[in-house]
Amino acid sequence: MSYRIEGTTGTWEIVVGLEVHAQVISNAKLFSGASATYGGEPNTHVSLIDAGFPGMLPVVNGECVAQAVRTGLGLNAVIHLESRFDRKNYFYADLPQGYQISQFAHPIVGEGKVVVDLADGSQREIGVTRLHLEQDAGKSIHDQDPTRSFIDLNRSGVALMEIVSEPDIRSPEEAGAYLRKLRQILRYIGTCDGNMEEGSMRADVNVSVRKAGEPFRTRCEIKNVNSIRFVMQAIEVEAQRQVEIWEAGGIVDQETRLFDHARGETRSLRNKEDAHDYRYFPDPDLLPLVIERDWVDELKAALPELPEAKRARLEETYGVTRYESGVLTAEQSVADFYEAVARDRDPRLAANWMLGDFFGALNRTGHAIDDSPVSADGLRELLGLIADSTINGKIAKEVLEDMFETGESASAIVERKGLRQVTDTGAIEAAIREILAANADKLAEYKSGKDKLFGFFVGQTMKAMKGKGNPALVNDLLKKLLAG
Numbered sequence: 001m002s003y004r005i006e007g008t009t010g011t012w013e014i015v016v017g018l019e020v021h022a023q024v025i026s027n028a029k030l031f032s033g034a035s036a037t038y039g040g041e042p043n044t045h046v047s048l049i050d051a052g053f054p055g056m057l058p059v060v061n062g063e064c065v066a067q068a069v070r071t072g073l074g075l076n077a078v079i080h081l082e083s084r085f086d087r088k089n090y091f092y093a094d095l096p097q098g099y100q101i102s103q104f105a106h107p108i109v110g111e112g113k114v115v116v117d118l119a120d121g122s123q124r125e126i127g128v129t130r131l132h133l134e135q136d137a138g139k140s141i142h143d144q145d146p147t148r149s150f151i152d153l154n155r156s157g158v159a160l161m162e163i164v165s166e167p168d169i170r171s172p173e174e175a176g177a178y179l180r181k182l183r184q185i186l187r188y189i190g191t192c193d194g195n196m197e198e199g200s201m202r203a204d205v206n207v208s209v210r211k212a213g214e215p216f217r218t219r220c221e222i223k224n225v226n227s228i229r230f231v232m233q234a235i236e237v238e239a240q241r242q243v244e245i246w247e248a249g250g251i252v253d254q255e256t257r258l259f260d261h262a263r264g265e266t267r268s269l270r271n272k273e274d275a276h277d278y279r280y281f282p283d284p285d286l287l288p289l290v291i292e293r294d295w296v297d298e299l300k301a302a303l304p305e306l307p308e309a310k311r312a313r314l315e316e317t318y319g320v321t322r323y324e325s326g327v328l329t330a331e332q333s334v335a336d337f338y339e340a341v342a343r344d345r346d347p348r349l350a351a352n353w354m355l356g357d358f359f360g361a362l363n364r365t366g367h368a369i370d371d372s373p374v375s376a377d378g379l380r381e382l383l384g385l386i387a388d389s390t391i392n393g394k395i396a397k398e399v400l401e402d403m404f405e406t407g408e409s410a411s412a413i414v415e416r417k418g419l420r421q422v423t424d425t426g427a428i429e430a431a432i433r434e435i436l437a438a439n440a441d442k443l444a445e446y447k448s449g450k451d452k453l454f455g456f457f458v459g460q461t462m463k464a465m466k467g468k469g470n471p472a473l474v475n476d477l478l479k480k481l482l483a484g
Contacts, residue, residue, distance in 0.1 A: 003170060003171030003172060003173070003235075003239075003242060005209065005239060005243050006391070007243045007244075007245050007247050010211060011211070011212065012209045012211060012239075012243050012246075013048050013209065013210055013211070013212055013235075014170060014171065014208070014209050014212065014235065014239040015019065015166075015169075015170070015205065015207070015208045015209070015210060015216060016168065016169035016170070016174075016175055016205065016206065016207055016217075016235055017164070017165050017167040017169065017206040018163060018164075018165045018175065018178065018179070018203050018204070018205060018206070018231075019158050019163070019164050019165075019203065019204040019206070019221075020162070020163045020164075020179070020182060020201065020202070020203050020204075021136075021161075021162055021201070021203070021204070022061035022071075022161045022162075022163060022186055022192040022194070022200070022201050023036075023069045023136065023158055023159070023160055023192055023193075023200035023201065024036075024068070024133075024158075024159035024160065024191060024192060025067065025190060025191055025192060025193060025322050025358060026062050026063045026064050026067060026159060026318060027063070028061055028063075028264045029050065029062065029134065029135075029157040029158050029159060030048055030058075030060070030061055030064050030101070030133065030134075030135050030158065030160075031046075031049055031058030031059060031060065031061065031101065032047040032058070032059075032157055032159060033047060034047040034050055036158050036159070038198050038200065038302060038371070039047055040154055042150070042152040043152055043153050043154060043359065044056055044140075044153060044154065044207075046154065046156065046158070048151045049077060049157065050096075050153055050156045050157040051096050051153060051156070052096030052097040052098070055256075057134050057285050058283075058285055058286060058321075059161065059414065060085075060286065060289065062263075063219060064133060064159040064267075065133070065189040065289065065291065066110070067132060067159075067161070067294055068107070068133050068191075068301060068346055069108065069291070069299050070111075070189050070190075070191050070303060071109070071131060071161055071163070071185075071186060071189060071191045072108070072109030072112065072131055072297075073248075073299065073300050074141050074186075074188070074189045074191075074303065074306055074334050074418075074482060075109070075112035075113065075114060075128050075131070075163075075185065075304060076111070076112050076113055076132065077109045077110060077111060077113075077128055077283065077290035077461075078109065078110035078111055078390050079108070079109060079110075079291075079296050080106065080107065080108055080109065080110055081290065081292070081296070082106070082107045082288055082289065082290050082291075082295060082376075083103055083107055083108040083132075083288070083289045084103065084106040084282055084288045084289065085101050085103055085133075085282070085286045085289065086100070086101070086102055086103060086104045086105065086279055086281060086283060087099040087100070087101060087102075087279075087280065087281055087282075088100045088101075088102045088134075088278045089278055089279045089280075089282050090277075090278060092137065092142045093140055093149070093151060094137050094138030094139055094151050094152075094153070094156065095137045095138070095156075096138070096153065096156065099438070100134060100135055100137065101134065101283055101286070102132060102133075102134035102135070102162075102370070103133050103134065104132075104280045105131035105280070106288075107130045107131060107133075107376065108131065108132060108133055108289065108357070109130060109131035109132070110130055111127065111128060111129065111130070112122075112127075112128035113128060114124065114126045114127050114128060114165075114178055114181050114182055114185070115128055115134055115308065116174065116177035116178050116180075116187045117179045117181075118173060118174065118176060119173060119311070121322075123270050124168075124174055125168075126165055126166065126168045126169060126174070126178050126429045127165065127166030127168050128164070128165055128166070129161065129164040129166050129167070130163075130164050131161055131163045131164070132161070132162050132164075133159060133160070133161060133162075134157070134159075134160050134162055135156070135157050135158070135160065136153055136157065136158040136159070137155070137156060137186060138152055138153040138154070138156035139151070139152045139153075139154070139155055142205075143434060144244060145303055146188065155199075157331060159286065161191070163182065165178065167208075167216065169184055171235075171450075172231075172232035172233075172236055172448070173232070175205070175231055175235055176228050176229075176231065176232045177336070177382055179203065179228045179231060179346065180228060180408055181307075183201060184307050184330065184331075185306065185307060186201070187255065187331070187332065188304055188305075188306055188307055188332050189304065189306075190304075196226045196227050196228070197226070197227075199226060200456070201225075202224050202225065202226045203225050203226075203231055203338065204214050204221055204222065204225070204227065205221070205222040205225055205231055205235060205238075205259075206219045206220070206221050206222075207219060207220055207222065207234075207235055207238040207239055208220070208242065208243070208252075209239050209242045209243050209246065209440065210233075210347060210361060211291055217246070217252065218251070218252045219253050219254065219258050220238060220252065220253075220254065220255055220256070220266075221255075221256045221257065222234050222238060222256075222257050222258070223256055223257070223269060224258075225259055230259060231265070231392050233259070233261060234259040234266060237259070237260075237265060237266055237470045238257065238266045238386065239350025240265060240293050241265075241392055242311070253271070255268055255269070255270065255271050256269045256270050256271070256273070257269055259463050261269055272335055279377075280406075302354050304332070307329050307466065310329050311325040311326065311329045311337055312322045312325075313339075314328060314329065314335070314339075315461050317347075318342055318347035318348075318350075318351065320347070320348075320350060320351050324351050324355060326390040328351065328354070328355075328357040329356060331368050333370055334369055336376075336378045337354070337369055337372075337395065338350065338351065338354055339379045340376035340377065340380065341353075341379050342378075342381065344388065345384065349383055349386070349387075350379075350380075350383060351354055353379065353382075353383060353393050354379070355402055356399070356453060357397055358374070358400070359375070360402045361400060365404055373399070373403070374403045374404055378403060378409060379400075381409060381410045381411065382396055382399060382400060382403070382410040385397075385410055385411065385414060387398075389470060390411075390414060390420055390421060390423055391414055391419055391420065392421050392467070392468075392470060392471055394462075394467050395414075395419050395421065395467055395468065396410075398467075399413050399414060399419065402417075412452060419468065420434070420468070421468055421469070421470050425473060425477060427471070428461075428465070428469055428473050428474055428477055429466050429467050429477050429481070431461055431469065431472070432457070432461050432477055432478055433481065434438055434464065435457060435460045436457070436459050436481065436482075439456075439457070439460070443455060443482075445480075446482060454479075454482070456477055457482070458471075458474060458478060462474065
């Protein structure tokens with residue numbers, strides 16, 4: 001779904017490629033044994049290697065390599081059995097070595113693809129150019145002192161996967177869909193937690209514009225955007241800026257820019273460097289990284305069920321719709337919860353309750369599914385009480401609210417509050433006769449042809465029975481008595 005900008009000289013198309021930096025889930029950093037855990041007091045997760053001390057030799061963390069391979073497999077990408085680490089030379093205060101160890105010419109993962117679902121129901125395939133491993137830099141802190149900046153090296157040396165897309169993205173919506181799908185895959189596999197607020201997943205956004213059929217024009221890179229919403233906003237803002245420059249007869253400079261979401265603008269940061277500016281060369285302290293095909297196959301065999309496969313299975317096995325399967329598989333924990341609820345229950349009823357009242361209660365009480373006061377077994381028990389006619393759907397909503405507030409089981413609440421559904425036809429018939437006798441005028445109108453009053457009599461009967469009447473029996477008996 002292309003995003004078009006109407007300018008004074010005609011229609012413009014945007015072209016976007018994303019470079020996503022995903023922090024690898026591992027106990028230690030890429031080339032040292034220092035902790036890779038987020039947070040901690042400044043400069044407490046730092047080894048001599050991370051601090052750039054002379055003579056310190058890097059050693060590759062095998063788990064970080066395995067995580068990169070798992071991610072490549074999840075992206076249907078080519079896994080390179082031989083790759084290489086290079087030194088990317090540049091100066092920055094929080095880069096103590098004066099270079100970053102990265103992969104330039106020979107990445108561990110090659111071409112892959114991500115299939116995204118768009119709002120109009122269509123799908124788009126976004127190509128992945130490569131995935132390479134590299135070290136993260138430290139963090140510069142500028143707001144602790146009026147005249148000085150501070151450096152925290154806790155993040156220095158943490159393993160990153162840089163996942164580079166092809167310039168296949170044509171709209172802010174597609175960019176958002178790509179990032180959500182990529183994040184979902186990483187979280188399913190367990191290679192990155194995808195927490196953009198903590199910086200463990202962030203994106204560099206490459207934006208250019210062109211007229212239809214033209215070759216690519218000059219692109220600008222927007223650095224370190226840390227939310228999907230901001231990525232989408234940055235694309236709109238930067239594309240509009242470039243269209244205005246071209247249409248005014250100007251030239252868009254290739255540069256690195258920063259997105260200011262408060263002002264809704266991008267600002268120039270520095271001229272965009274080319275590869276030769278970084279003086280890449282093979283890291284002399286690290287041999288080429290060689291892995292075995294059998295090991296890759298073992299990692300592939302151990303992968304969990306991926307989102308698309310799980311989504312297709314839920315649709316086939318449980319009869320959920322395409323939309324429902326998308327919501328239920330957004331997080332693996334949600335899919336697992338649903339399957340536990342649906343076991344030996346009506347899967348459609350399970351889906352309706354999860355997507356409706358259960359999610360509503362989670363939102364209302366501020367809980368995530370992982371810390372829900374109502375377990376999957378608890379919700380499953382509630383659906384069982386509906387299925388065996390112990391309670392009706394209306395009463396079940398009341399019971400679910402109580403479950404969230406008290407933590408009690410559904411059956412305990414039903415017994416404590418006396419909520420068992422009335423299935424005694426004699427009691428239901430007596431209640432209906434009382435309603436008909438008390439509403440003789442409405443009964444006469446109904447018999448004269450006002451069929452819509454049937455709903456009125458149902459409502460009055462259920463009200464008289466405090467919602468405990470079996471709805472099916474109420475309807476059946478009411479029809480018979482009204483016909484008599």
